[in-house]
Every structure is written in C-alpha cells, then in structure tokens.
Amino acid sequence: MKFKNDLVNNSKTDRMLLLLNKFILILLVLIVTVPLLYVLFGSFLHPNILLTKGISFNPDDWTLDGYRRIFQDGSIMRGFLNSIIYAGGFTIVSVLFSILAGYALSVENLAGKKIFMIFFIVTMFFNGGMIPTYLLIKELGMINTPWAIILPGAVSVWNIILSRTYFKGLPNELKEAARIDGASDFKIFLKIILPLSKPIIFVLALYAFIGQWNSYFNAMIYLEDQSLYPLQLVLRDILIQNEVQPGMIADQLARAEIQRIAEMIKYSSIVISSLPLLIMYPFFQKYFEKGVMVGSLK
Amino acid sequence: MDKVSRKITQTTKRKGSRKNYTKNNFILYFFLAPAVVLVFIFNYIPMYGVTIAFKDFSPIKGIMGSEWVGLDHFMSFMQSPNFQQIFINTIKLSGFELLIGFPIPIILAIMVNQLRRAKVKKNIQLIIYAPYFLSTVVIAGMLFIFLSPAGPVNGILTLFTDEPISFMTDPSYFRSIFIASGIWQAAGFSSIIYVAALSNVDPQLHDAATIDGASLLQRIIHIDLQALKPTIAVLFILAIGGIMGVGFEKAYLLQTDMNLPASEIIDTYVYKRGLQAGDWSFGAAVGLFNSVISLVLLITANTIVKKLNGETLY
Numbered sequence: 001m002k003f004k005n006d007l008v009n010n011s012k013t014d015r016m017l018l019l020l021n022k023f024i025l026i027l028l029v030l031i032v033t034v035p036l037l038y039v040l041f042g043s044f045l046h047p048n049i050l051l052t053k054g055i056s057f058n059p060d061d062w063t064l065d066g067y068r069r070i071f072q073d074g075s076i077m078r079g080f081l082n083s084i085i086y087a088g089g090f091t092i093v094s095v096l097f098s099i100l101a102g103y104a105l106s107v108e109n110l111a112g113k114k115i116f117m118i119f120f121i122v123t124m125f126f127n128g129g130m131i132p133t134y135l136l137i138k139e140l141g142m143i144n145t146p147w148a149i150i151l152p153g154a155v156s157v158w159n160i161i162l163s164r165t166y167f168k169g170l171p172n173e174l175k176e177a178a179r180i181d182g183a184s185d186f187k188i189f190l191k192i193i194l195p196l197s198k199p200i201i202f203v204l205a206l207y208a209f210i211g212q213w214n215s216y217f218n219a220m221i222y223l224e225d226q227s228l229y230p231l232q233l234v235l236r237d238i239l240i241q242n243e244v245q246p247g248m249i250a251d252q253l254a255r256a257e258i259q260r261i262a263e264m265i266k267y268s269s270i271v272i273s274s275l276p277l278l279i280m281y282p283f284f285q286k287y288f289e290k291g292v293m294v295g296s297l298k
Numbered sequence: 299m300d301k302v303s304r305k306i307t308q309t310t311k312r313k314g315s316r317k318n319y320t321k322n323n324f325i326l327y328f329f330l331a332p333a334v335v336l337v338f339i340f341n342y343i344p345m346y347g348v349t350i351a352f353k354d355f356s357p358i359k360g361i362m363g364s365e366w367v368g369l370d371h372f373m374s375f376m377q378s379p380n381f382q383q384i385f386i387n388t389i390k391l392s393g394f395e396l397l398i399g400f401p402i403p404i405i406l407a408i409m410v411n412q413l414r415r416a417k418v419k420k421n422i423q424l425i426i427y428a429p430y431f432l433s434t435v436v437i438a439g440m441l442f443i444f445l446s447p448a449g450p451v452n453g454i455l456t457l458f459t460d461e462p463i464s465f466m467t468d469p470s471y472f473r474s475i476f477i478a479s480g481i482w483q484a485a486g487f488s489s490i491i492y493v494a495a496l497s498n499v500d501p502q503l504h505d506a507a508t509i510d511g512a513s514l515l516q517r518i519i520h521i522d523l524q525a526l527k528p529t530i531a532v533l534f535i536l537a538i539g540g541i542m543g544v545g546f547e548k549a550y551l552l553q554t555d556m557n558l559p560a561s562e563i564i565d566t567y568v569y570k571r572g573l574q575a576g577d578w579s580f581g582a583a584v585g586l587f588n589s590v591i592s593l594v595l596l597i598t599a600n601t602i603v604k605k606l607n608g609e610t611l612y
Contacts, residue, residue, distance in 0.1 A: 013513065014513055018514070021409050021412050024409065038450060039440060054450065054453065100332065104329040110323070125596065127344065129585030131572040136344055151336065155336040155337050184325065185326060189329075214433035232434075240439060266439060281428075288487075
C-alpha cells in the first residue's frame with residue numbers, strides 16, 4: 001500500500017496539488033456548514049444579542065422563546081401535517097402509477113408500446129405552461145383542494161422511463177419461469193417483480209417526497225385557505241413576507257419588540273422546518289447515490 | 299430437460315400467436331391506464347388550452363367561445379417596453395448560471411475523487427450534500443437574513459466600509475446572489491453523478507499513466523475528464539433545454555420591488571400578468587413564447603453535442 005502511494009504521487013508538484021485540494025475541500029465544508037450553524041445558534045439567542053453582539057456562547061443570552069412561540073401559534077405545526085399529507089399522497093400516486101406504467105412498457109412485444117412511449121415522451125419536450133394548467137385545475141374544481149397539489153405532475157414521465165429501465169434490467173428468465181408455471185402477468189408483477197424492485201421504488205419515493213415537501217409554488221397558486229397551507233407556504237409568510245403569525249406575538253404590544261421577535265422566529269422556523277430532512281438524509285445517502293446511477297442509465 | 303423443452307414450446311407458441319399473447323396480458327393495459335389518464339388530463343389538455351394564447355380568452359365564453367386574435371398577444375409582448383429587459387434578464391440569469399454553475403460540480407467531483415480515505419471522502423460528500431435538502435423558501439429566507447443591512451454579512455463588511463450594502467434591493471447584486479446561492483445549494487449534490495462515473499475508472503489506468511510519467515493534472519485531463527465526457531454531454535443538453543425555465547421559484551421569492559430591473563424574468567412575468575392580473579391570454583402567449591425557445595435550444599444543443607461526440611439525449 002505504501003509502495004502504491006509513493007508510486008501514485010511521484011512528483012513534488014502533485015503532492016502540493018493534493019494538499020491544496022484537501023485545503024480547498026476543507027474550506028468548502030466550512031462554507032457549507034457555517035451558514036447552517038449560524039442559523040442554528042441564532043435560533044437559540046435573544047434577538048437583541050444577535051443584533052448587537054452576534055453569536056454568543058454565554059448561556060444567559062440563550063433562550064427557547066422562538067420555539068415556544070412557534071408551538072404556541074400552531075400554524076407551522078399545521079403546515080407540517082398538511083405537508084405530510086400532500087407529500088405522502090403525491091408520493092404514493094407518483095410511485096404507484098409510474099411503476100405500473102414502467103412495468104407495462106418494459107414487457108416485450110406489448111402491442112402499441114411504441115405509441116404509448118411517444119405519448120409519454122412528448123410531454124418531456126412540450127407542456128401547456130402555467131396559465132392553461134391553472135385554467136384546467138380551475139375548470140376541474142380543484143382550486144383550494146389538496147388534489148391540486150397531489151395530482152398534477154404526479155405521473156412523471158422521467159419516473160416511468162427510469163422504472164422501465166430498471167425492470168428491463170431484471171433477468172427475463174424469472175418472468176419466463178413463472179409464466180411457464182402458469183402465473184398471470186398480474187401475479188408475476190406482484191409476486192416476482194415487486195419484491196425485486198424495492199430499490200427503485202425507494203429511490204423514486206424519496207425524490208418524489210422531497211421534491212413535493214420542499215415546493216411551494218403550486219400551493220401558492222392553487223390554495224386559498226390558510227388552514228390548507230403546506231409548511232413551505234407558512235414559511236414563506238414568515239421568512240419572505242415578514243408576516244408575523246398572530247399566535248406567535250399574542251403577548252406583545254410594542255412594535256419594535258414585535259419586529260425583534262419576528263426576526264428570532266425566522267431562525268427557529270428555519271431550524272424546525274429543515275431539521276427533519278437534514279437529520280434523515282444521511283441514512284438514505286446510499287439511495288440518493290443509487291438514484292443518480294439509475295438516472296444515468298437512462 | 300423437460301423444463302427446457304417446455305420453455306421452448308412456450309416461447310414459440312407465444313411468438314406464433316401474438317394476438318393470444320396480448321390477450322393474455324391485457325392486464326398490462328390496466329397498469330398503463332392511470333398514468334395515461336393523468337398525463338392526458340394534466341399534460342395534454344393544457345397543450346390544447348395553450349390555444350388561448352391566440353385568442354382573447356374570457357372565462358365566461360370559455361376556450362371554444364373566445365375569439366381568435368392571431369399573434370396579437372405575441373406582438374404586444376414583443377413590443378412592450380419591458381420586453382427587452384425581461385428577455386435579457388432571463389437569458390443572462392440562466393446563461394450565467396449555466397456558465398458558472400455547470401462546471402463546478404465536475405471540478406468538485408474530481409477534487410473529491412482525489413481523496414484516498416474512503417471514510418473522509420464519504421463524510422465530506424455527506425456534508426456538501428446537506429444544502430440540497432433545504433427548501434427554496436428556506437434558502438431565500440436565509441439570504442434575506444444574511445444579506446439584510448443589519449445582517450451578519452454586512453456586519454463583517456462594515457468593519458471595512460462605512461455604509462451597509464442593501465443587497466436585496468439593489469438590482470446589481472441580484473444575479474450574483476441568485477447564482478452563488480444556487481451553487482451553494484446544489485453543487486455538492488450535483489457532483490454525485492460525476493463522482494459515481496469517476497468511481498468506475500479503472501485505477502490501473504492511473505497507475506500505468508503515472509509510471510509513464512504523467513503528472514496529476516495530465517491524468518485528470520486525459521483519464522478522469524475522458525471518463526466523464528458522456529455524462530457531461532447528456533447533462534449539458536438537459537441544462538440547455540432547461541435554460542428558459544430556470545429557478546423560477548427562487549427568482550420569485552428573491553424579488554423585491556427594488557430589484558425588479560434585474561429579477562423580473564419571463565416566468566415571473568407570466569405569473570404576474572397571467573394569474574395575478576387575470577390577463578390569461580397574454581400570460582399564456584408569453585409562456586408559449588418561452589417554451590418554444592426552450593424547445594429550440596434543447597434541439598440545437600442536442601444536435602451540436604451529437605456532432606461533437608456522438609452522445610445524445612434521444
């Protein structure tokens with residue numbers, strides 16, 4: 001091993017470059033982590049301290065007030081619940097329908113396969129755009145209902161193609177053998193293909209869930225009632241529109257104080273809303289990487 | 299032996315009567331049905347709906363009942379005083395983002411790939427992926443916090459200057475903020491695909507090149523970059539195709555009344571004119587204008603890349 005290392009970094013410039021490389025990567029890690037840590041610390045600090053002193057490690061300056069106010073108000077928690085329903089529903093529809101279609105298209109000599117493929121692929125290159133889609137949703141009476149979030153865009157052609165590629169990669173002998181034993185296509189899919197497809201199902205579900213969880217735009221144009229708002233839309237009110245949820249400042253009267261509390265709440269709401277994904281993704285790292293690999297197969 | 303012969307008969311029988319086979323797996327059409335129905339409703343009907351771009355749509359008359367006006371809306375968009383600015387903003391924002399943002403994940407992957415110890419490599423990757431999992435709203439919110447006149451960035455800057463810079467209201471900073479934050483958020487995650495491609499490179503190639511006296515940079519250029527070429531080509535075509543629709547959700551969030559001269563792009567304009575102001579036909583026309591350009595760009599990029607190195611998307 002030692003020998004190999006010497007062999008690989010033979011020149012002095014190369015060793016310098018590798019050192020520089022490590023240095024830059026450490027710098028990049030700092031660039032990524034410092035803003036995140038700043039928000040995390042900021043969420044525990046009295047708003048005045050952050051403005052005057054910056055980050056402080058003195059325990060007297062610390063407070064859980066931001067978090068207390070968020071829980072007291074409940075709009076973020078309701079947003080969480082709504083987001084779970086929307087992202088969950090979207091994921092189920094998306095994965096189930098994409099996988100079914102992907103499987104059907106992976107079966108050789110399915111009559112009309114080519115027509116179906118063209119039917120799907122056309123939508124990758126052309127779409128009606130925002131206004132016609134909005135008018136359609138309105139026409140369907142889906143405005144201000146969760147369906148407007150869950151159904152449009154759930155069947156992604158990209159996902160159909162990915163799952164089709166995956167199914168095609170499974171050994172054909174399995175299907176043939178089952179067919180000989182008299183299994184129907186439905187049974188083959190359920191008993192043989194599905195158990196072998198856990199990785200692709202998981203990857204598609206992960207991407208669908210995160211994509212929906214983090215998006216706000218459809219919710220913004222299709223939902224009117226605040227009680228239906230997903231988390232991201234509640235966050236938008238707090239972070240971008242600078243709107244203070246009434247429940248968070250029920251006890252405050254002075255305007256300046258409200259402003260300061262609103263600032264603190266921004267930090268805490270970023271932490272509360274981002275923490276679940278940030279804690280969970282390392283456990284799924286393997287699947288994200290797998291997902292990218294599957295995607296690159298095309 | 300019996301099994302094999304049965305299999306052969308089965309296959310020949312199937313090939314013999316295709317009709318029969320199709321009948322046997324008609325269930326597959328049930329598998330296709332939900333996807334076909336949803337794609338038809340949510341993708342194809344809006345394609346028909348886009349005809350309102352050529353009409354004077356009024357919700358009362360409906361799409362069928364509204365009168366045709368030809369290219370009127372396109373003309374009025376192209377002749378409007380905002381047109382040039384919005385069009386140039388869109389091209390500049392996405393063009394610079396592509397120019398700067400596209401190579402960075404590649405460089406990052408090559409850098410990460412140089413790390414020897416698997417554990418260090420994995421941990422660094424894990425950290426640089428993190429911002430990808432933040433939502434657009436959170437990223438925009440963080441930018442407003444960090445870049446506000448009283449925020450930490452100005453806190454550091456005012457050590458050297460007198461006046462805090464009001465980043466979010468000054469149009470001249472908009473593009474830099476947009477692009478830099480995009481790289482901060484996605485470069486790490488986008489590098490995954492390149493890291494994966496690099497891990498398929500046979501280490502013996504590198505060893506052999508080293509013995510032949512190739513330096514690190516030479517090996518990166520002649521071995522690593524060559525291995526990445528197909529991946530780069532495909533992703534580049536996709537990026538060009540997405541150029542006109544880039545980062546709409548973030549651009550809208552980062553817009554303030556003051557930075558509009560740089561931050562108003564076609565998609566945000568469609569939203570404001572079409573949905574907020576109820577100028578349906580005009581909005582649809584602007585949107586269609588945008589998708590046609592995207593489509594042309596995609597096809598052009600695909601053709602060029604195909605000519606250059608035989609790698610294509612479709």
